[in-house]
Amino acid sequence: MDFFAQIIINGILLGAIYALISIGLNLIFGVIKIVNFAHGEFLMIGMYLTFLLFSQSGIDPYLSIPIVFVLLFVLGILIHKIILQPLLGKAEFNILLTTAGLGIVFQNLALMFFKSDYRVIQTSYSAAKIELFGTLVSVSRLGAFIVAILAAVILYFVLMKTRIGMDIRAVSQDPEAAVLMGINDKKIFTITFGLGVGLVGIAAAIITPIYYIFPTVGESFSTISFIVVVLGGLGSFHGALIGGFIIGIVEAIGGIISSAEWARVFSLLIFLFILFVRPSGIMGKNARV
Amino acid sequence: MKKIMEYKTWIGLAILFALIYWLPLPIYILHVIILTLLYAFMGTAWNLLCGYGGQLSLGYAAFTGMGAYTTLLLYRSFDLSPWLGMLLGGILSTLLMAVIAYPCFRFGIRGPYFTLASIAVAEILRDVLTTLRELTGGSLGLSLPYHPTNFWIFQFDGKKEYYLIILLFWLIAIFIVKNLKRLKYYLIAIREDEDAAAALGISVNKTLLCAALISAFLTSIGGAFYVQYFRYIDPDSIAGIGLSVSIALISVVGGTSTLFGPSIGALILVPISEYLRLSFGAKFAGLHLLIYGVLLIVTIRFLPDGIISLFSRKRLRRKNDETKKQSETKVERGNANE
Numbered sequence: 001m002d003f004f005a006q007i008i009i010n011g012i013l014l015g016a017i018y019a020l021i022s023i024g025l026n027l028i029f030g031v032i033k034i035v036n037f038a039h040g041e042f043l044m045i046g047m048y049l050t051f052l053l054f055s056q057s058g059i060d061p062y063l064s065i066p067i068v069f070v071l072l073f074v075l076g077i078l079i080h081k082i083i084l085q086p087l088l089g090k091a092e093f094n095i096l097l098t099t100a101g102l103g104i105v106f107q108n109l110a111l112m113f114f115k116s117d118y119r120v121i122q123t124s125y126s127a128a129k130i131e132l133f134g135t136l137v138s139v140s141r142l143g144a145f146i147v148a149i150l151a152a153v154i155l156y157f158v159l160m161k162t163r164i165g166m167d168i169r170a171v172s173q174d175p176e177a178a179v180l181m182g183i184n185d186k187k188i189f190t191i192t193f194g195l196g197v198g199l200v201g202i203a204a205a206i207i208t209p210i211y212y213i214f215p216t217v218g219e220s221f222s223t224i225s226f227i228v229v230v231l232g233g234l235g236s237f238h239g240a241l242i243g244g245f246i247i248g249i250v251e252a253i254g255g256i257i258s259s260a261e262w263a264r265v266f267s268l269l270i271f272l273f274i275l276f277v278r279p280s281g282i283m284g285k286n287a288r289v
Numbered sequence: 290m291k292k293i294m295e296y297k298t299w300i301g302l303a304i305l306f307a308l309i310y311w312l313p314l315p316i317y318i319l320h321v322i323i324l325t326l327l328y329a330f331m332g333t334a335w336n337l338l339c340g341y342g343g344q345l346s347l348g349y350a351a352f353t354g355m356g357a358y359t360t361l362l363l364y365r366s367f368d369l370s371p372w373l374g375m376l377l378g379g380i381l382s383t384l385l386m387a388v389i390a391y392p393c394f395r396f397g398i399r400g401p402y403f404t405l406a407s408i409a410v411a412e413i414l415r416d417v418l419t420t421l422r423e424l425t426g427g428s429l430g431l432s433l434p435y436h437p438t439n440f441w442i443f444q445f446d447g448k449k450e451y452y453l454i455i456l457l458f459w460l461i462a463i464f465i466v467k468n469l470k471r472l473k474y475y476l477i478a479i480r481e482d483e484d485a486a487a488a489l490g491i492s493v494n495k496t497l498l499c500a501a502l503i504s505a506f507l508t509s510i511g512g513a514f515y516v517q518y519f520r521y522i523d524p525d526s527i528a529g530i531g532l533s534v535s536i537a538l539i540s541v542v543g544g545t546s547t548l549f550g551p552s553i554g555a556l557i558l559v560p561i562s563e564y565l566r567l568s569f570g571a572k573f574a575g576l577h578l579l580i581y582g583v584l585l586i587v588t589i590r591f592l593p594d595g596i597i598s599l600f601s602r603k604r605l606r607r608k609n610d611e612t613k614k615q616s617e618t619k620v621e622r623g624n625a626n627e
Contacts, residue, residue, distance in 0.1 A: 029401075035401040035404065035405070037347075083586060083590070086590065087589075087590065087593075090593060091593060092345075092400060092401075093343075093345050093541065093545070094541065094589045094593050096345060096347075096401070096404065097534075097537060097538055097541050097585075097589060098585075098586055098589050098590070100347070100534050100537075100538070101538065101582050101585040101586045101589065102582070102586065104534070104578055104579075104581070104582035104585070105579055105582035105583060105586070107575075107578075108575035108576070108578040108579040108582065109575070109579060110575075111574050111575030111578075112573055112574065112575040112576055112579065115574065116574070215575070219530070223408070223412055226405055226408070226409075227409075230402070230405055234401070234402075259420065261416045261419055261420040262416075262420060264412075264416050265413050265416045265417060265420070268409045268412055268413045268416070269413065271405075271409050272389075272406060272409050272410070272413075275398060275402060275405070275406050275409075276392045276393075276396055276398070
């Protein structure tokens with residue numbers, strides 16, 4: 001029984017991380033309708049930033065959350081303004097491939113500056129574990145869980161209660177009507193892209209104590225966040241959370257039963273199944289898109 | 290007049306290819322030419338479904354992987370000639386494509402959803418290849434036992450034979466895509482307006498499926514050539530997302546839904562990437578791909594119809610005007626409906 005509880009708790013903790021990584025991707029798709037293939041690479045950049053802040057200035061990953069968030073927010077805004085905005089409204093193809101091209105650029109920038117070495121940061125709590133519901137839980141994973149939930153809650157309130165959040169939701173629901181109501185859609189797109197990338201920055205900061213950092217670290221997270229997002233429903237806020245937890249638990253169970261690779265194959269099969277049966281995802285509104 | 294121009298182009302190409310064969314070119318140059326033709330071949334195959342049909346797939350590495358591993362494993366285990374293995378791999382790839390494409394087209398999975406599904410299939414295949422360590426050697430890869438200069442087992446000492454074979458493959462692909470006129474028109478009609486195409490009596494699913502199967506088969510042949518030529522494969526390089534993205538980017542940069550677009554993309558990008566790798570690869574790891582990525586983004590930004598649009602500016606402008614007119618009428622129609 002304890003063993004089972006351990007797996008479920010591990011899955012939930014992992015799921016929160018996946019959810020936080022995916023929310024940014026989902027926000028960008030929901031509002032701008034861009035599938036951002038450089039998503040994992042933004043995560044990788046965030047992880048290296050956290051690593052640099054820690055190794056150069058000794059800033060704890062948790063303290064660097066706001067710094068990484070702001071830096072990636074600005075990076076996202078710049079990328080959107082300079083590269084993606086001019087392509088909006090033209091061939092969908094080209095935007096997709098441009099983000100894939102951006103991914104190549106970021107990966108190789110990292111490779112140039114940091115080489116392909118695996119980096120790791122050692123904090124005082126890296127190996128610490130505490131007892132929770134009769135199971136042992138790693139402190140850094142628990143911390144990541146708490147931050148992910150907090151970030152999701154804050155984002156939810158920003159989207160629901162603030163002016164900018166309402167503008168974002170309006171543009172997401174009906175861009176033309178939103179423009180007619182006096183909302184500057186270009187500004188909203190830019191801010192949303194920045195916000196989406198910034199959220200990945202938060203995720204990057206909290207997973208840096210847990211995972212190795214290397215130039216292609218984003219790839220596997222990219223795939224997972226696509227799975228999570230489609231599972232929950234592209235463009236659905238709650239969907240990303242639910243999808244994150246489902247995939248987290250599936251991977252935790254699969255990792256115990258067989259190997260991590262089979263667990264991934266299994267998640268991908270679930271992903272394809274959901275895509276065929278219910279392409280709008282579990283929480284999506286439209287049955288067909 | 291157009292016919293004469295066409296013949297001139299073909300004769301020019303024939304002379305060029307013959308020169309490449311007869312001239313004593315340095316081995317490295319010949320290697321780059323073979324690579325260019327390989328990517329041109331795979332890009333042409335990709336273009337059929339993804340360019341003409343407008344269904345962006347970023348999972349074609351599934352078929353190169355399928356073709357390469359089928360050919361190699363059958364040769365290693367049963368001494369089966371790679372020529373036959375290649376055909377079997379092609380058939381398996383076609384089946385794989387049918388399994389994924391049929392439900393996609395049947396359930397109307399389009400746009401980014403189709404792209405994601407294609408990536409998922411390629412990732413599944415890569416994971417399976419990595420996991421079946423006893424059979425495939427896992428991520429360490431698998432090499433082809435060396436028995437040079439034998440046509441039946443598709444191994445040669447020099448590069449000229451490989452050059453002739455891939456040239457032939459490329460010509461066959463071009464010939465197929467050139468002569469599937471009806472299919473191409475149907476595909477373009479579906480890409481531009483699926484409902485209108487269906488209303489005109491085009492069977493949307495059947496057309497897309499047909500294009501998908503042909504293009505998967507050809508891509509798989511490309512994968513089989515890859516393993517015979519390089520004599521070594523591993524799941525990441527032959528079935529990874531990197532190869533899928535390269536095939537797509539080469540085609541888009543060259544110009545999709547044109548006969549020679551992907552080949553022009555390969556002709557420009559492959560030598561550039563090889564040159565950059567040679568000059569910077571050793572000293573600054575990553576720099577060559579970085580420059581490559583920037584080039585791609587810039588090309589897509591400023592030549593959204595691909596490099597080929599530079600050669601056919603006039604025709605393209607006329608086409609754009611027409612589509613603009615069409616979309617205007619569509620808007621009017623839309624307003625009338627409201």
